[in-house]
Amino acid sequence: MIKKSWLLILLISFCGCAVSKPGENPLRVTSGDYDAAWQATMTVLEERFGIKEAEKDAGTIVTEWKRSEPFLDWTPRPAGEAFVETLNIVRRRATAKITRENGTISIALNILRERISVGAPRTSASEGYSLYNPAVSELSPEGEEGVVSISLGRDQRLEGKILAEIRQAQP
Numbered sequence: 001m002i003k004k005s006w007l008l009i010l011l012i013s014f015c016g017c018a019v020s021k022p023g024e025n026p027l028r029v030t031s032g033d034y035d036a037a038w039q040a041t042m043t044v045l046e047e048r049f050g051i052k053e054a055e056k057d058a059g060t061i062v063t064e065w066k067r068s069e070p071f072l073d074w075t076p077r078p079a080g081e082a083f084v085e086t087l088n089i090v091r092r093r094a095t096a097k098i099t100r101e102n103g104t105i106s107i108a109l110n111i112l113r114e115r116i117s118v119g120a121p122r123t124s125a126s127e128g129y130s131l132y133n134p135a136v137s138e139l140s141p142e143g144e145e146g147v148v149s150i151s152l153g154r155d156q157r158l159e160g161k162i163l164a165e166i167r168q169a170q171p
Helices: 002-016 034-048 079-087 156-169
Strands: 027-029 051-055 060-063 089-101 104-117 122-124 128-130 148-154
Touching (some): 027 156
Antiparallel strands (some): 027 104
């Protein structure tokens, strides 16, 4: 009986930790005007992030990394997310995929969140003590020695807000 109880507890703990990945969140536009959907997506993402790469024929848009501003963003968010973003450097990058299928345009948006993990301050006998300067590496794709980015997953709250803005920006 005790063995079965332990097995049941072990099974529940493993199943309780299982998390499913969030699915796609396409915005479907039935007008079928690919150029209008492309332009609306480009405009909104340019305002929010800045465009790094855009290929109209392939229907893909990749934005620059943008650091979040926790004290300027007063929208409600889960307590854990607010805690991480207030005490850490968090950056986001959006990737949009626009597809045309049977007269319907789909705009799928993924916004990835990363926390920048800062290494310990460096010391040297000749230079003295130097602190980490976030302005140097916070948005650098290469980063610098001792700086590691930790994935925080997708930002579905912001994805929904931006998709609503794209819907409003279309004629």
